[in-house]
Structures are given as C-alpha cells and as structure tokens.
Amino acid sequence: MAEYMSEVLTNPAAGYYVRRDHVFGARGDFTTSPEISQMFGEMIGIWCMAMWAQMGRPSAARLVELGPGRGTLMADLVRGTSSFHEFSNAMSICLVEISPSLRRTQWETLGCVGTWSEQTTEGQTPSGMRISWHRSLEEVDAGACAGPALYVAHEFLDALPVHQFERGRDRAWCERLVDEAGPESPHHVRLVLSPGATPAVRAVLPLRTDGLPQHLRASMTAIEVSPQSMAVAEGLAQRVGMLGGAALIIDYGRDGPYRDSLVGIRDHGLVGVFDMPGTADLSARVDFDALRLAVGRAGAGAVMHGPISQAQLLLGLGMEVRLQRLLEEATPEEGEALIAGYERLVGGAESREDSMGDEGGTRREKKARNGGSVAKDRICEGMGLSYKAVCICPEGLEPVAFSMSSATEQPDIVDV
Numbered sequence: 001m002a003e004y005m006s007e008v009l010t011n012p013a014a015g016y017y018v019r020r021d022h023v024f025g026a027r028g029d030f031t032t033s034p035e036i037s038q039m040f041g042e043m044i045g046i047w048c049m050a051m052w053a054q055m056g057r058p059s060a061a062r063l064v065e066l067g068p069g070r071g072t073l074m075a076d077l078v079r080g081t082s083s084f085h086e087f088s089n090a091m092s093i094c095l096v097e098i099s100p101s102l103r104r105t106q107w108e109t110l111g112c113v114g115t116w117s118e119q120t121t122e123g124q125t126p127s128g129m130r131i132s133w134h135r136s137l138e139e140v141d142a143g144a145c146a147g148p149a150l151y152v153a154h155e156f157l158d159a160l161p162v163h164q165f166e167r168g169r170d171r172a173w174c175e176r177l178v179d180e181a182g183p184e185s186p187h188h189v190r191l192v193l194s195p196g197a198t199p200a201v202r203a204v205l206p207l208r209t210d211g212l213p214q215h216l217r218a219s220m221t222a223i224e225v226s227p228q229s230m231a232v233a234e235g236l237a238q239r240v241g242m243l244g245g246a247a248l249i250i251d252y253g254r255d256g257p258y259r260d261s262l263v264g265i266r267d268h269g270l271v272g273v274f275d276m277p278g279t280a281d282l283s284a285r286v287d288f289d290a291l292r293l294a295v296g297r298a299g300a301g302a303v304m305h306g307p308i309s310q311a312q313l314l315l316g317l318g319m320e321v322r323l324q325r326l327l328e329e330a331t332p333e334e335g336e337a338l339i340a341g342y343e344r345l346v347g348g349a350e351s352r353e354d355s356m357g358d359e360g361g362t363r364r365e366k367k368a369r370n371g372g373s374v375a376k377d378r379i380c381e382g383m384g385l386s387y388k389a390v391c392i393c394p395e396g397l398e399p400v401a402f403s404m405s406s407a408t409e410q411p412d413i414v415d416v
C-alpha cells in the first residue's frame, strides 16, 4: 500500500501533486486552512516569532515549511510579520516541495521577483527575504549553513505513504498489498493480504507496535503505520535538539494508531482509494503517538508537546483579537467572510469520532469507502477539533498555546 500511495501522489510523471497544480481551494479537490482564512498563516507567524524570541532572537535562522501547497500560509506569515523587522531580517525561507507545478505557484503567491523556470531553486520576496526550494530536509541541511530553524508542516504528514497490516490466519501479521486485478475490475488494482510476513512486517510494524502497551499489542487485529512520518518527526527532533529551534506540525489525526484511515479525496468529496489513481488525493490520518515515539527515539534532548486541538492553538495565539482588528476595517461582505473563516477554523461540530483502538474514520468516510456518496464541501467540517497540533522542541522551551491544558481537554470555545 505504501508504494502504491507514493506512486499515486508523487510519481515524477503522473503523481497527483506533481501533475495537478490546482488541487487546493474552492475549484480544487479540497480546501486547507491557509486557503480558508489569511488569519491561519498570520497566527502561525505569531507562533514562529514567539519561538524565535524564546530561542534568544538569533540574527540568522531558517524558516522551513514542509509541503507548502500554494504557498498561502507562508505568504500570510511573511506579510503578517513584515513590520517586525528584526524577525524578518533574521529569517531565510526554505520550502520543501517535490512538485514543480506547486513550486511555481509558491513562487507566484510569494510575489518573488524575476521569472520562474523549472530549474529555479532560489528566489526573493519583494521585501528582500531569501527563499530556496528543496526536495527534502536533507537537502535543506546541505544547502544552508547549519543553525537554528523553525519548521512548519501543515497537512504534510497525511500525504506520506502508510503501510497497512492485518492479522491473517493463526493471528500472524500480514501486509495489505496492492495487486493487479482482472479486466473485469473497474479499478484494475485490488487489495490483497500477503501470504506471510513481508519485509515491512518485520522492519516497519515493530517500529510502531513496540511503543504500544502490551494489552493493545495483543488484542489489535489491524494497524496502519507511516514510517516516513515517524522519520520526519525523528529528523526534526534531531535537528532542533542539536541546533536549536522548534517544529510545529498540524494535521488531522489522533493521539493513537488507526486500523485503516486511508481515503481518496476528489472534488471536495471522498472517493475510493483505487478510484482513478492520480486524479484524487490520498490522505491518511496522523497517529501523533507514533510521532512522540519517534521523537523519543531521536535521543537528541527534544520533546513533543501536544497534541492540542487546532482551536486551542489558534485561540491561544490570539486569533479572536486578530479577527476583531480585521473586522474594524472590513466591509460588511468582508466581515462575513472573516467570521465564516474563523468559525470554520476553530469550530468543532464533528468532534472526537475516534478513540484509541477504534476503527479509523468518520461515519461519512466509512460510507465513502463502502461506495456511498458524500456531500460536497463537508469533509472539513469541525476543523477546530479534528485538526491537531504538536510542537517538537528542545526541553526547556515553552511553546506558546501548548501549556494551558492537556491534549484530551477540548476548549470551551467551539460555539463561537
């Protein structure tokens, strides 16, 4: 399954993210938080400035975004922090993006000066901030002088490949694999269970299950594991632990594993995972407990805070105050849009549908997987609670908005 997901999303010729540049927004397949309101990127900017202050205001630091999409979050962050010259002069921006068409969109969204070509790996904002593009975190390390960095990954980990494991006969672990289907199948591919243990059963499964309590390990019959997400968390912990800085990861998921959360998303609705590969996004929910495990394994003195809800993060960063300020200067129509965006980002109508050990996915998702239809534009409902944030930083730093309550408490603000 992991190979299938990786091919469908990032194959250099036909991958979903590589081939299609209009996957986000009202006319795309799904709408992400930065596309909903400018306040999202602005709040992340406040978080970055606060962390930079805690880091002792280094005069040269990197601001690294993983999977920047259209570049909207970074553009709002840059604009929102532009009057804090000490911060913006200190930062150079590194964007980790594999898709050439999205790199181009990011260049345009950030208003880079000059002309873009497929070979472009560097640019500059009109205010003079340097931007560089990279394919991986390792490439970021190679391209810049080592030093502290702030990392932001919004809806990045859910796009990384997952392995799915299931107990077969005799309760032995097998892997769910994607196989060619006969000509009668509408999808040409089908899901099969490996006849015995695959290399991933031996090498990937224990990476995750070793961190689970014994009773759960014994009772579970299926689990999804994203070794790449765990490697990203471990890599971030090593970097901020050794060189200073902090990482903010925001995605939808929970503080525990899923059995099977992978879905296809097209045209604001849910589609089958094998439905026209390359034309729909594939997305798996994030198991934040697996990230915590990976951070612990990094052994670099970094810790993971959270998960907290997106609502708690944004309100803890002062989004309500920002809304009031924007409303003072807004036309009635603009005001309505601002309030609608605010409510969407911090609202939580569809709350905690899942708990540890539970079958992954909402009722709607299960219905979609079973071939039912899903109302358009409904999958982002309840973003304030279903989206969660974690911070990976050196022990001793106190990430803003993370200190006030524990991960399981939901704030009292969802009825705004």
Ligand code: SAH
Pocket: 009, 010, 017, 018, 024, 032, 033, 034, 035, 066, 067, 068, 069, 070, 096, 097, 098, 099, 102, 135, 153, 154, 155, 156, 159, 160
């Ligand atoms: N953060 C953005 C976009 C999320 S979609 C937003 O919230 O709007 C996922 C992004 O990650 C896309 O930009 C996609 O091209 C990129 N991406 C996916 N897999 C990647 C990989 N393996 N390496 C680098 N970028 C990747």
